Amino acid sequence: MESRIERIKKQLHNAKYKLTPQREATVSVLLEHEEDHLSAEDVYLLVKEKSPEIGLATVYRTLELLTELKVVDKINFGDGVSRFDLRQEGAAHFHHHLVCIECGAVDEIQEDLLGDVEQIVEDRWNFRIKDHRLTFHGICSRCGEGNEEKE
Amino acid sequence: MESRIERIKKQLHNAKYKLTPQREATVSVLLEHEEDHLSAEDVYLLVKEKSPEIGLATVYRTLELLTELKVVDKINFGDGVSRFDLRQEGAAHFHHHLVCIECGAVDEIQEDLLGDVEQIVEDRWNFRIKDHRLTFHGICSRCGEGNEEKE
DNA sequence: ACATTAACGACAATCATTACAATATGATTA
DNA sequence: TAATCATATTGTAATGATTGTCGTTAATGT
Numbered sequence: 484m485e486s487r488i489e490r491i492k493k494q495l496h497n498a499k500y501k502l503t504p505q506r507e508a509t510v511s512v513l514l515e516h517e518e519d520h521l522s523a524e525d526v527y528l529l530v531k532e533k534s535p536e537i538g539l540a541t542v543y544r545t546l547e548l549l550t551e552l553k554v555v556d557k558i559n560f561g562d563g564v565s566r567f568d569l570r571q572e573g574a575a576h577f578h579h580h581l582v583c584i585e586c587g588a589v590d591e592i593q594e595d596l597l598g599d600v601e602q603i604v605e606d607r608w609n610f611r612i613k614d615h616r617l618t619f620h621g622i623c624s625r626c627g628e629g630n631e632e633k634e
Numbered sequence: 635m636e637s638r639i640e641r642i643k644k645q646l647h648n649a650k651y652k653l654t655p656q657r658e659a660t661v662s663v664l665l666e667h668e669e670d671h672l673s674a675e676d677v678y679l680l681v682k683e684k685s686p687e688i689g690l691a692t693v694y695r696t697l698e699l700l701t702e703l704k705v706v707d708k709i710n711f712g713d714g715v716s717r718f719d720l721r722q723e724g725a726a727h728f729h730h731h732l733v734c735i736e737c738g739a740v741d742e743i744q745e746d747l748l749g750d751v752e753q754i755v756e757d758r759w760n761f762r763i764k765d766h767r768l769t770f771h772g773i774c775s776r777c778g779e780g781n782e783e784k785e
Numbered sequence: 786a787c788a789t790t791a792a793c794g795a796c797a798a799t800c801a802t803t804a805c806a807a808t809a810t811g812a813t814t815a
Numbered sequence: 816t817a818a819t820c821a822t823a824t825t826g827t828a829a830t831g832a833t834t835g836t837c838g839t840t841a842a843t844g845t
Contacts, residue, residue: 501842503792523833538794543833559710563802564832581761590761596754600747601770608743609775610732616769619752624760652811654823675801689825694802714833715801786845793840804829815818 487514487572494552508534509545513555513569520580520589522564558616560589576615583623590623638665638723645703659685660696664706664720671731671740673715709767711740728765734774741774 491510492502500506512529513521521529527542546567549555555567556577571578571593579592601612642661643653651657663680664672672680678693697718700706706718707728722729722744730743752763 501791503842505793524831536794538796540795540834541793544792557712559712561708561710581755581759584764590759592755592759596751600751603747604732604743604770608732608741609778610741610770611773611778612770613735613772615771616767618767619755619761619763620765620767622762622764627760627762652822654810656824673801687825689827691803691826692824695823788845789843791840791842794838796836798833798835800831800833802830802832805827807825809824810822812821813819815816 490572491554494554495548498552500548505530505534505537505541506545506548508537509542510549510554513549513567517569518591520558520560520566520568522566524564526567558618560618579617580619581623582618582620583626584620585622585626588623588625641723642705645705646699649703651699656681656685656688656692657696657699659688660693661700661705664700664718668720669742671709671711671717671719673717675715677718709769711769728767730768730770732770732772732774734777735771736773736777739774739776 488507488510492507495502495506508530509526512526512533516529519525523539523543523546526546527537527539530537530542546555546557550557550567553570556570557565558568558580559565560580560582568578568591574593576595576597579596581590581592583589597615597617601615604610605612639658639661643658646653646657659681660677663677663684667680670676674690674694674697677697678688678690681688681693697706697708701708701718704721707721708716709719709731710716711731711733719729719742725744727746727748730747732741732743734740748766748768752766755761756763
């Protein structure tokens with residue numbers, strides 16, 4: 484999808500940042516791994532495959548920049564690293580995650596689901612919600628197969 | 635509340651762990667700061683006030699142990715540190731948080747609110763939920779006072 | 786093409802967390 | 816009571832992720 488990267492390019496320019504080859508390479512890696520939840524190191528290694536001269540610090544800086552522009556979201560699943568996840572284009576809010584405590588797989592939920600809950604929180608706590616993070620920990624469908632003991 | 639620490643003592647014993655003075659001091663600091671969201675370092679400094687001989691590693695291990703026993707929950711608000719939060723006694727699930735992006739305050743929501751959402755996730759994604767993390771980022775009631783521009 | 790200045794790359798520094806190895810504690814049993 | 820065994824603790828070293836520094840490079844506007 485070429486238009487996608489074009490639009491990100493525009494976002495950068497609007498915010499007065501340059502689109503350097505390194506940044507372009509980093510964004511394109513993220514696009515190619517939209518399903519995954521890559522750590523900075525992961526991104527670094529992947530970008531290095533196409534642009535071997537790139538430095539780790541640059542990747543960190545680029546990811547920080549993209550986070551600031553809300554192109555990606557930074558998440559933390561409790562292992563020691565931050566992970567970066569492309570935000571769905573035009574999505575009002577960040578999507579949710581299912582983390583399997585058996586196999587470690589991370590699945591995404593694009594549906595909002597929190598509409599009612601957010602309304603309640605805004606009203607009852609008088610809190611103006613700008614963003615959210617929702618992660619469920621449990622057993623994924625693949626690992627739960629067969630052994631259906633109700634706990 | 636003395637019975638609270640007594641019950642934690644029992645939990646430890648049931649899991650075949652001892653309640654050493656260091657562990658007791660750590661738990662009591664957590665109880666005295668139930669409202670806060672202390673990092674391991676914070677806990678260390680506070681415990682040190684009453685038990686100056688305690689080592690940082692011991693605090694880390696104790697917090698890890700308490701996390702395993704589900705006495706505390708480990709959370710991460712995106713700054714580089716893990717924070718530890720006492721779980722409400724008897725609470726089925728971990729409570730939620732409101733993080734103010736203006737003043738940094740962290741408030742808690744004890745109400746579950748996710749019942750319906752979890753039912754949907756369990757059914758539709760065939761995912762057996764064991765735990766969750768829900769954090770809202772936005773403007774807290776104190777910071778939102780007065781300037782009520784609808785964004 | 787040229788100057789300005791943001792961006793880069795390599796590496797050092799920092800900060801949180803974990804690993805290690807030696808010592809201490811405390812219960813159990815001879 | 817003393818020997819034994821397992822677990823816990825301590826201080827410190829090691830690790831691993833992330834950030835800072837600084838001299839160099841290259842993107843952009845004229």
